[in-house]
Structures are given as C-alpha cells and as structure tokens.
Amino acid sequence: MKELLKYFLVTQMVAIISQIKAAPRYVYDKYFSKNKEGKLSPSVQIPIYKGAGVILESVSEEGEHLVQDKGDKFLIDLTIPRFPLKDTITAAELNQIKALNGTKEQVQTLSQRIGQILKGHKNSFLTTLEFMATGALFGKVLDGKGKTLFEFKSTQTPVIAKADKTLVQVLNEIDEKLEEELGFVPDYEILASRSYIDGIAEMATSEELFKQNQAEWVDGNGKRVLIVHGKKFIPYSATYKNTKGQTKKFIEDNKAVVTPLSEDVYKTYYSRANHTEALTMGPKMFFSAQPEELPLGKGWAVVSEMRAIPICIRPGALIELEYQG
16 A cells, blocks of 8 residues: 555645635634735744734733733734644555555545545634634634633724714714724624624614615525625624633624724734644645554554634724614
C-alpha cells in the first residue's frame, strides 16, 4: 500500500481539504470570510480600533501583560489558537482496498475514504470558526473551548426605539453613528432578539408602513426576517456558556446589534499548522498532511489542522440597539 502514498502528497491533501464544500456557517461566512490575512508565525499583534467609546473590559490572565494602549487602538499580542484533528484508516480497510483490481480502482476508493475523513475535519473546523466568529461579533473573543481571550464594551448610549420616535429616526441615528465610526455608512443588517423585532413590527404597524409597502416579512434561510425601509432585522438567538457554566444569550431580550457589511470591520488571522510538512508551505487556513503509516501495521493516520481566529477589529461599528415599549 505504500506505493499509493505518492498520490496523496501534502500538496494534494491540502488541495482536497481546501476544496471540500461544507455546510455554510452564517456568521463566519457573512462577515469574516472575505478579509483574511495569513501569518508565517502564529504569534501576531492584532490592532483593535477604539473608535467611539470602545473600552477593553477584560483580558484572560495569560494575556494581561500583552496589551498596549496606543490611544486610537489597542495592540494585543496573541497566539493564534491551534485545532488539530486525527482519524485512522484501519488495516482492515486498507486490506479491502488492496484487494481491488488495479491501481486506478485502489486510488479512487482510497481517495473517497480520505475525502470522507477530511470533510468531517473541515466541518469541525468551520463549526469552531462559527463559534469564535459569533463571540467576536459581540465583542467577546472566545477560543474553541469557550474561554474568553479578551472582551470589549461600548460606552456609547444604545440607539433607542420607542413610541415617540419614528423608525426613520431610529435608522438615521444608526447612520450617524456609523458615519462617526467609519467615516462612511456601509450597508448593514440588524441581528436582533425576537422581542426586539416584535417591537419594531409594532412600530411599523402603527406607522402603517406595511400598508405603504415600506415594511414586509420575508423568509431568510428559514427565519422570518422583517424588512423596514430596506433594512433587514434578522432574529438571532445564539448562546454561550460563561465561566460559571451558565447559558447566556449573545443578544438579550429587547436588544439588537447593527452588523455592518464592510470588510473594514472584520478580519480572520490564520497561520501555518504545527507540522513538519507545513514548514515548506505558506500559511493555509486548512492543512492536511500526507497520510502517515501507523506502527505495528495498524493502518494510516490522516491528520488535519486549522490555526485561525476571527476578530472584529472595529467593535465600535457594532451599534447597540434597544427597544422600549
């Protein structure tokens, strides 16, 4: 079986895992996947721009001495977290493949088995990225195990939606805050608790916006999305566990957050895998080595690794909203 390894060199393995189509992940795909930077070293210095009223609320104990305040931004020294995975193609499977007639059939069958393993690995990597991206979106940067690396908080007053305001006034306030933070008003969505969306729908009804075709309910990937004056209010109910093991919502009841659709706000840093075969390659988001023969004829090991972290580098652009009925 060793002669088949030449068909699965590291370059082919990296190409396979990189090209595998996996189920989409909403937050990472929507906000963080377009602005990526590869680093040769996993040790990086990340700039977090303060903007209007952004403060560093907490840093993990390991990182307290690694933060520099540069006035307009924080510089955070961070080691990009590593996520290795390993699966085995057993000796029994290899014997079945070896029994096939001809090298072509053997390579095709082995390629399918390796593809199955790598698809599982990539799904796990993307699930981890989604978890970290969700935390970063709300100023709480978590690693894959739920540990908070650092956390930001805005001191700005949330934009309040209430009876003495029109929805146009609410959206105008959002635009003004985005202009102040970014220097322009990008397109944006609003991720919201269901109670917040219910309140906005009540306001839209009282303003007769549904009758004027300025408000409507639409289907958005299985969710009931409210569109008002061209802006999407998307229900979002993701949770995380705090240090006490308590389940908390990223978005509390009657609250929402503006999520700009701008590459200036979000970034993914990634680095080379911690593997000897990765040392000859540039940084890759997803890495897989040539299958390794296990001792005592136990089979082959298929190892993969992701070393990446998504960061919101302009947390001040994530405008907090609140509904007061």
